[in-house]
Amino acid sequence: LQDGDTILQGIARERRLLASLRARADVIIDTSDLSVHDLARRMERFTETEGRTGPDLQVSVESFGFKYGLPLDANFVLDVRFLDNPYWIDELRHLNGLDQPVRDYVLGLPGAGEFIDRYTSALLLALKGSAEQRQRHVTVAVGCTGGKHRSVAIAEAIAGLVARAGYHVQAHHRDLGRE
Numbered sequence: 311l312q313d314g315d316t317i318l319q320g321i322a323r324e325r326r327l328l329a330s331l332r333a334r335a336d337v338i339i340d341t342s343d344l345s346v347h348d349l350a351r352r353m354e355r356f357t358e359t360e361g362r363t364g365p366d367l368q369v370s371v372e373s374f375g376f377k378y379g380l381p382l383d384a385n386f387v388l389d390v391r392f393l394d395n396p397y398w399i400d401e402l403r404h405l406n407g408l409d410q411p412v413r414d415y416v417l418g419l420p421g422a423g424e425f426i427d428r429y430t431s432a433l434l435l436a437l438k439g440s441a442e443q444r445q446r447h448v449t450v451a452v453g454c455t456g457g458k459h460r461s462v463a464i465a466e467a468i469a470g471l472v473a474r475a476g477y478h479v480q481a482h483h484r485d486l487g488r489e
Contacts, residue, residue: 407462
């Protein structure tokens, strides 16, 4: 709308074009002195539904295989290759982390349960901060070598704990079936 004129002339044109819409508006917000976060808080007040206490934070817990590369949208990346690999056990090799025998094996490894609990505890603190910052989505990526056994079992366990803490969680397994 500037059309070769000054910015202020362009703004004046925009205001004229939107005058009829402004006249019908129930709410007008002057954003001149608002930060992005202040604007988000103000918009939430206008769109809140009864009983809602704050922004809905969507959490994705995604397993992946390091040999296929890191997920590009991950906010947090967790490496579980320190755990023994079920791939090297003949009766588990053809299964994956969604299968009970693999899940039992991985979660039963020394230190696995403690690691999941401690990581999830730290993650919940970060998610609380993310919600306070009005973030809408957080992706936690859990990786092992191929994305079939350890990362799947650990991602499912973390997703379950995060869901029990009251967050909206979805578990995804990017590389499952890729081998």
